[in-house]
Amino acid sequence: MTPSPSEQGDTMPNPPADSILPTMPATAGGVSFSFHLPPALQQAVSGAWPLWAGPKGRMARLWAGDATLWSGHDEKQWLGWLEAPEAEQAKLQAYDALRDKTHHEGITDVVLLGMGGSSLGPEVLGQLFEVRPADATGPWPRLHVLDTTDPATVARVGKQLDYPHTLFVYSSKSGGTLEPSVLFDCFWDEAGKALGAQKRPQHFIAVTDPGSGLEKRAHELGFSAVYLGNPGIGGRYSVLSPFGMVPASACGLNIRAILESAAAMERACRPASLPEGEMVAGPLMLGLAMGLAVTGPGRDKITIQASPALQAVGPWLEQLFAESTGKDGTGLLPFEGEEPGTPDVYSDDRFFITLRLKSEKPDQRLVALAKAGHPVVDVVLEDLSAIGGAFYGFEMATAVAGSVLGINAFDQPDVEFSKVETRKIMAAHGTSGGAESEAPFCVDGPLSFHAQGALKAHLAKRGQQPQNAAAALGALLELCGGRDYFGLLSYIDRTDTHAAWNQHVRQGVRDALKVATAAEFGPRYLHSTGQAYKGGPNTGVFLQVTADGPSMPIPGRPYELGMVENAQAQGDLDVLNARGRRALRVHVTGSLEKGLAALAQAMQAALKGN
Numbered sequence: 001m002t003p004s005p006s007e008q009g010d011t012m013p014n015p016p017a018d019s020i021l022p023t024m025p026a027t028a029g030g031v032s033f034s035f036h037l038p039p040a041l042q043q044a045v046s047g048a049w050p051l052w053a054g055p056k057g058r059m060a061r062l063w064a065g066d067a068t069l070w071s072g073h074d075e076k077q078w079l080g081w082l083e084a085p086e087a088e089q090a091k092l093q094a095y096d097a098l099r100d101k102t103h104h105e106g107i108t109d110v111v112l113l114g115m116g117g118s119s120l121g122p123e124v125l126g127q128l129f130e131v132r133p134a135d136a137t138g139p140w141p142r143l144h145v146l147d148t149t150d151p152a153t154v155a156r157v158g159k160q161l162d163y164p165h166t167l168f169v170y171s172s173k174s175g176g177t178l179e180p181s182v183l184f185d186c187f188w189d190e191a192g193k194a195l196g197a198q199k200r201p202q203h204f205i206a207v208t209d210p211g212s213g214l215e216k217r218a219h220e221l222g223f224s225a226v227y228l229g230n231p232g233i234g235g236r237y238s239v240l241s242p243f244g245m246v247p248a249s250a251c252g253l254n255i256r257a258i259l260e261s262a263a264a265m266e267r268a269c270r271p272a273s274l275p276e277g278e279m280v281a282g283p284l285m286l287g288l289a290m291g292l293a294v295t296g297p298g299r300d301k302i303t304i305q306a307s308p309a310l311q312a313v314g315p316w317l318e319q320l321f322a323e324s325t326g327k328d329g330t331g332l333l334p335f336e337g338e339e340p341g342t343p344d345v346y347s348d349d350r351f352f353i354t355l356r357l358k359s360e361k362p363d364q365r366l367v368a369l370a371k372a373g374h375p376v377v378d379v380v381l382e383d384l385s386a387i388g389g390a391f392y393g394f395e396m397a398t399a400v401a402g403s404v405l406g407i408n409a410f411d412q413p414d415v416e417f418s419k420v421e422t423r424k425i426m427a428a429h430g431t432s433g434g435a436e437s438e439a440p441f442c443v444d445g446p447l448s449f450h451a452q453g454a455l456k457a458h459l460a461k462r463g464q465q466p467q468n469a470a471a472a473l474g475a476l477l478e479l480c481g482g483r484d485y486f487g488l489l490s491y492i493d494r495t496d497t498h499a500a501w502n503q504h505v506r507q508g509v510r511d512a513l514k515v516a517t518a519a520e521f522g523p524r525y526l527h528s529t530g531q532a533y534k535g536g537p538n539t540g541v542f543l544q545v546t547a548d549g550p551s552m553p554i555p556g557r558p559y560e561l562g563m564v565e566n567a568q569a570q571g572d573l574d575v576l577n578a579r580g581r582r583a584l585r586v587h588v589t590g591s592l593e594k595g596l597a598a599l600a601q602a603m604q605a606a607l608k609g610n
């Protein structure tokens with residue numbers, strides 16, 4: 001599998017000279033995969049390959065829908081994504097018509113209301129519009145992805161909108177997801193005020209699966225269009241279906257090239273393309289390498305390093321890996337967005353995936369990691385449209401890794417638990433406007449700290465209660481080390497400033513404790529990495545951040561948006577605690593910016609004390 005130097009990127013080290021893997025033409029659909037694996041892992045992949053290739057191999061069984069490749073349950077009914085690129089190519093005329101309509105009507109902003117698989121794929125495509133090739137003609141609508149119940153975010157985005165030139169895409173496979181449903185109530189009401197009841201429905205379209213409550217409601221309300229998905233495709237595998245293609249087309253993206261790239265990758269992954277003796281498919285190798293890295297040396301922290309042009313792919317991949325495999329106490333645990341560091345800040349639990357455009361040089365820091373013996377898979381896209389092949393390739397790799405781990409790669413059992421807890425909390429508190437957690441064990445200025453479960457037990461064992469913020473955080477951080485990871489779960493407005501704050505805090509933890517770190521926003525992560533945090537191995541140590549938010553009523557509902565967000569935070573914390581996870585909640589009162597500054601300072605002090 002020695003890729004040619006042109007496929008390899010300029011300076012990645014060659015696979016070891018004693019590589020036993022045969023040569024592999026690694027490129028399909030404009031995507032190439034170069035593998036830099038430690039010899040033992042390379043050998044394991046090589047040993048597994050013959051089981052997967054050939055007319056009777058596992059890849060042939062995968063295409064035939066053999067559920068015993070995973071857990072032997074309902075997997076067969078979730079394989080609609082395998083042939084999605086071609087199914088979408090057949091609908092190009094309808095997508096062109098949508099693109100022309102929004103252009104003709106002078107739409108400047110497309111607002112997508114959806115969660116998880118219904119929002120993260122469109123967000124990637126939305127980012128590609130920002131770096132649209134120079135020869136594309138515009139003007140093109142901007143895409144705003146709203147996947148939250150944070151009232152500050154909703155108010156901020158709402159203020160930017162010019163309703164006569166805005167199109168709302170209400171996107172939900174099930175049609176019953178809480179967040180888009182409350183967001184819809186808010187924006188339907190606002191649009192009514194701005195446009196009048198008659199014009200309003202023209203500014204809404206729905207994407208949903210056939211027979212959902214949303215399909216019915218959209219027809220009743222007279223939405224301008226309803227696009228139906230394939231119920232045989234789960235949310236996180238849905239980007240190459242109407243859930244990705246509708247918002248992309250509404251924003252003017254020419255999706256032809258994206259689908260061509262995906263279809264080429266689909267062909268490369270078909271069993272007929274996988275002769276027994278030759279390693280010809282990057283996705284299959286990636287899936288085997290990731291799965292075997294977990295079951296073998298325990299490198300379960302899949303660290304995604306996307307280049308600046310492809311940043312938004314990270315959160316999409318996180319959902320794909322975490323929800324598909326983070327269950328039954330195992331999983332590929334994804335970490336995206338960490339600033340690459342020198343080899344000494346990483347433990348031997350890491351597996352790196354780098355992702356870049358061919359025009360971007362490999363990051364030297366990642367090259368150093370490969371040289372230091374970490375597994376690094378360099379995924380290079382010929383151009384932006386090769387994102388289609390990359391989507392497909394990662395989906396296939398995930399399905400393969402899921403098989404290696406022996407789990408059902410198509411369900412998300414632990415996501416549901418948080419939803420149940422949230423519903424319980426909302427029912428219990430009705431219109432009272434807030435969920436209450438355990439009384440704080442420590443209050444320091446604007447910061448109050450709450451502990452239940454494992455952390456509460458740890459505090460009791462330690463004896464003296466922490467007296468200030470640094471000590472409270474220290475009590476959590478002293479539990480984090482070895483092969484653990486740290487998750488910062490912030491239920492605050494997802495602005496650039498707050499994203500930078502999240503980054504600053506997680507980076508400090510990574511460098512001091514040498515553990516993998518995640519920086520997530522709630523409730524968005526509940527539909528993504530949240531599955532692995534609750535269902536994967538009990539190696540996560542979590543800091544949940546909540547804050548006072550602005551008051552925002554939801555038309556027609558007896559509660560405010562902030563109450564939904566609080567109930568989601570508390571519901572998730574309850575499940576993390578019930579699963580024995582080490583978790584601390586800090587609530588910021590008053591000015592959020594001052595509170596976050598105080599929290600960052602206290603974190604620094606706590607890390608120094610460690």
Ligand SMILES: O=P(O)(O)OC[C@H]1O[C@H](O)[C@H](O)[C@@H](O)[C@@H]1O
Nearest residue numbers: 116117172173174177235415527
């Ligand atoms: O598209 P929807 O039915 O609204 O679902 C949105 C998301 O919700 C759930 O939490 C699932 O865990 C996700 O996989 C899914 O993408």
